[in-house]
Amino acid sequence: MTKKKLRLKSSAKKPLLVIGIIILVLILILFFYFNRIGELKNLGYSESAAKNIIFKFKYSYVIGIGKNKTLNAAFESDNYKEENLDCYAKIDYENQKHLISNINKLLDKGYNVNEVSLIISKGDDESVSDFTKRDKVKYIEEFLSVDYAKLENLDRYVAYKEKENDDAETTVLYVNMDFDKEDYVDPIVIDDFDDYVLVNKHRQLSGDYIPDDLVTIDDEYVKADEEIEIERNVAKAFYDMAKAASKEGMELMVSSGYRSYADQEEITNTYLELYGQNYVDNYVAKPGFSEHQTAMSLDIASKSVDTFVESNEYSWMMDNAYKYGFILRYPKSKEDITGYKCEAWHYRYVGKEIAEYIHNNNITYDEYYVMFLDD
Numbered sequence: 001m002t003k004k005k006l007r008l009k010s011s012a013k014k015p016l017l018v019i020g021i022i023i024l025v026l027i028l029i030l031f032f033y034f035n036r037i038g039e040l041k042n043l044g045y046s047e048s049a050a051k052n053i054i055f056k057f058k059y060s061y062v063i064g065i066g067k068n069k070t071l072n073a074a075f076e077s078d079n080y081k082e083e084n085l086d087c088y089a090k091i092d093y094e095n096q097k098h099l100i101s102n103i104n105k106l107l108d109k110g111y112n113v114n115e116v117s118l119i120i121s122k123g124d125d126e127s128v129s130d131f132t133k134r135d136k137v138k139y140i141e142e143f144l145s146v147d148y149a150k151l152e153n154l155d156r157y158v159a160y161k162e163k164e165n166d167d168a169e170t171t172v173l174y175v176n177m178d179f180d181k182e183d184y185v186d187p188i189v190i191d192d193f194d195d196y197v198l199v200n201k202h203r204q205l206s207g208d209y210i211p212d213d214l215v216t217i218d219d220e221y222v223k224a225d226e227e228i229e230i231e232r233n234v235a236k237a238f239y240d241m242a243k244a245a246s247k248e249g250m251e252l253m254v255s256s257g258y259r260s261y262a263d264q265e266e267i268t269n270t271y272l273e274l275y276g277q278n279y280v281d282n283y284v285a286k287p288g289f290s291e292h293q294t295a296m297s298l299d300i301a302s303k304s305v306d307t308f309v310e311s312n313e314y315s316w317m318m319d320n321a322y323k324y325g326f327i328l329r330y331p332k333s334k335e336d337i338t339g340y341k342c343e344a345w346h347y348r349y350v351g352k353e354i355a356e357y358i359h360n361n362n363i364t365y366d367e368y369y370v371m372f373l374d375d
């Protein structure tokens with residue numbers, strides 16, 4: 001009797017033991033699972049990416065790579081492809097909606113990881129998506145490795161290089177400056193006021209482009225009997241500069257400042273009536289194409305000498321203007337780039353930091369803008 005009882009007891013214990021072991025194993029699995037999710041999240045992976053990494057058995061692979069934003073995006077995406085895993089890890093991340101599907105398409109086209117990185121970094125979601133529809137293009141690395149290259153200009157780089165045979169850096173710079181387009185044809189039209197605005201023969205200000213903080217230049221700095229307006233910060237910088245110059249015996253004056261779109265229209269019409277279309281086309285800035293409409297430019301004069309270029313003030317400005325944030329906008333040595341004959345008197349305010357860079361590197365604002373400010 002007792003034996004039977006004991007037997008019954010031991011056979012009832014067995015399933016309990018199995019259940020116990022199963023529960024223990026489940027607890028261990030869950031422990032490892034959450035532990036690994038935690039580790040991946042610490043590395044910067046999102047919850048959903050971390051789950052997919054574990055379910056796709058790529059935990060060790062990802063831990064071996066470490067933090068990687070492109071991998072994170074790949075594991076978050078429905079477009080994840082296992083065969084591209086090594087490539088995802090080597091491609092620089094960009095915050096683009098179709099990043100992973102575009103990477104897949106570019107890899108399918110036969111681009112290498114370096115080319116894919118360049119393509120996605122030099123375009124935006126839309127231009128990259130468009131680009132994936134094209135047949136494979138050559139010269140990707142040559143042009144797109146230039147810092148300020150733009151994917152949407154790639155065909156223009158190729159065409160310009162064939163024509164001019166400049167090096168890749170110059171080609172990218174010049175095409176971004178629209179040197180492959182005729183002056184005044186199909187210009188970019190700008191309407192929002194911006195201190196750093198670039199105006200040239202390819203970039204026009206609209207009639208709505210109106211500076212927001214104009215002040216009148218003090219009479220003592222104005223030669224003719226007229227009111228000259230300028231942006232407030234430019235006026236301040238000019239006064240600082242004029243005071244410093246006067247300590248060295250220089251007398252800086254202003255002969256022109258802000259001119260509105262309407263002013264420029266009036267000037268154009270006056271010259272048109274007096275001298276005809278040909279004269280106007282060659283010598284008068286069309287409305288919107290004058291930098292004076294930005295209110296960031298000043299024509300500088302000397303109080304005592306009428307021809308500015310012959311004055312001591314001219315030399316002083318050449319050596320010192322940049323310290324106060326002004327640059328000579330149309331220098332003699334840069335006529336090919338600015339598209340303007342030298343204007344020894346025309347200064348543009350860009351702030352001290354940019355002015356110093358432009359001065360030290362002997363470049364124009366057109367080049368600086370394309371290299372550092374254009375997006």
Ligand SMILES: [Zn+2]
Pocket residue numbers: 256292297298299343345346347
């Ligand atoms: Zn001027």
